[in-house]
Amino acid sequence: MRRVLLWFKQDLRLDDHPAVQAALDADRVLPLYVFDPGQLQAGPFGSRRLGVHRARFLMESLAALDGELRQRGSGLLVLQGRAEQLIPRLAEQLDLDEVLTLEEIAPEECAQLASLRSSLGATSLRELPANHLLQASDLPCAASELPGVFSQFRERVEQRLPVFQPRPAPARLPPLPDNANAYFAALPSLSQLGLGEPLSVAGSAFPFSGGEPAGQARLRDYLWLSQGVRQYKDTRNGLIGSEYSSKFSPWLANGSLSPRRVMAELRRHEAQYGGNDSTRGLWLQLLWRDFFRWTLLRHGAALFRANGLKATARAPRQLDPRFDSWCQGRTGMPLxxxxMRELAATGFMSNRGRQVVASYLVGDLQQDWRYGAAWFEEHLLDYDPASNWGNWAYLAGVASDPRGQSQFNALRQARQYDPVGAYVSLWLPELRGVPQHLRHTPFLLSHLQLSAMGYPRLERVPEHWKPYLPDAA
Incomplete structure (x- = not known):
């Protein structure tokens, strides 16, 4: 009798899951997720690896996965601790023959897999293809030879465009091993984890729940019901509401949604309704995600260094009280x-917003980009190491791209993407009484007025903002 442990990590789904498919021929299967409480401790940059919003989304996703498994005659065992310590113990106690899981790409997770392999004894560890959009067989060359610039990567990939054929979730799974039920317990609550319950925020751009059913529902809605994908190019720089972008990223990040399933559905949509600039735009965003994943796989720990992938780069190393002001959303620059307040309140921020705040921290405030990346790691619902650290390195000018630091003019961005100040009014209630033409430039008001509103005064108005100041100024 073959007994298998199916170890879920950032792949919390049954659809298009290579390890799930590999487990189907076993006689007994124990699905497992290990929650490491160490993620709730402060890391080297002062932020936690996991904050309250992503923890909530994770627990919703685990509950949903357990429900999907129970419908198929199984269930999800959730344990707290270190996987490399718990899994060998479990394998011995339940006489398991094999551990099935997906490959990893980040250095710490790869090291954990290596440690587990050495501790398993007679139990084997099999790693199935990782959560990429493009598998190794889809690449135009060996991973080590992939271009370090996205435009070149895209061109090479599109020369031999892959066909995506994801395998659906199985109708049934093998039963649990004998005596496995004795290990099952209720999911820990956020309060039990010491995080507290986040408040629901009406203005959130991501009012959705975690889990595979919610992710699949959003995919159907965006591609087939509302067909919001057909306007993606025109709306993707939006700031308010749930419909300006696909919002797939949180489900993709914890694996509740397969990138290959998204692409298969996108191609099916294009076959039925025709492709346009917007459907191509969504394809390119998924390809960017994969570009960062393959970059992390190639370069490993180098991506997390101050100078990133460029030995010659000199990114800012400062860290002073202005970083704390940035975290708290009290820099004096409204956009x-x-x-930053939307991020703290909801765990989500638009793609446009992320570029603006990251550029402002590195370019205008001259702070160490790694602390910003770590702050995002704690707070973002859709955090994943490759996209987060890859994007930050790119904006800080320390990625493999030959261009230097990408600095945005924050006031110009505000004028372009929030022309009447609706977004800043939504998240900065202290500015709602300010005349519309001054909502992005409250620093032009008197000290007395700003003090009465309780909004901080900008220390210095950058020279490159001058063309975007109100005419009356």
Whole structure:
């Protein structure tokens, strides 16, 4: 009798899951997720690896996965601790023959797999293809030879465009091993984890729940019901509401949604309704995600260094009270502050907002980019190491791209993407009484007025903002 442990990590789904498919021919299967409480401790940059919003989304996703498994005659065992310590013990106690899981790409997770393999004894560890959009067989060359610039990567990939054929979730799974039920317990609550319950925020751009059913529902809605994908190019720089972008990223990040399933559905949509600039735009965003994943796989720990992938780069190393002001949304630059408060309140921020606040931290405030990346790691619902650290390195000018630091003019961005100040009014209630033409430039008000509103005064108005100041100024 073959007994298998199916170890879920950032792949919390049954659809298009290579390890799930590999487990189907076993006689007994124990699905497992290990929650490491160490993620709730402060890391080297002062932020936690996991904050309250992503923890909530994770627990919702685990509950949903357990429900899907129970419908198929199984269930999800959730344990707290270190996987490399718990899994060998479990394998011995339940006489398991094999551990099935997906490959990893980040250095710490790869090291954990290596440690587990050495501790398993007679139990084997099999790693199935990782959560990429493009598998190794889809690449135009060996992973080590992939271009370090996205445009070249895209061109090479599109020369031999892959066909995506994801395998659906199985109708049934093998039963649990004998005596496995004795290990099962209720999912820990956020309060039990010491995080508290986040408040629901009406203005959230991501009012959705975690889990595979919610992710699949959003995919159907965006591609087939509302067909919001057909306007993606025109709306993707939006700041308010749930429909300006696909919002797939949180489900993709914890694996509740397969990138290959998204692409298969996108191609099916294009076959039925025709492709356009918007459907191509969504394809390119998924390809960016994969580009960062393959970059992390190639370069490993180098991506997390101050100078990133460029030995010659000199990224800012400062860290002073201005970083704390940035985190709290109290820099005195309204567009930056509004985005940072949305992040703290909801765990989500638009793609446009992320670029603006990251550029402002590195370019205008001259702070160490790694602390910003770590702050995002704690707070973002859709955090994944490759996209987060890859994007930050790119904006800080320390990625493999030959261009230097990408600095945005924050006031110009505000004028372009929030022309009437609706977004800053939504997240900065203290500015709602300010005349519309001054909502992005409250620093032009008197000290007395700003003090009465309780909004911080900008220390210095950058020279490159001058063309975007109100005419009356």
């Amino acid at each position: 930056v502050d509004a985005n």
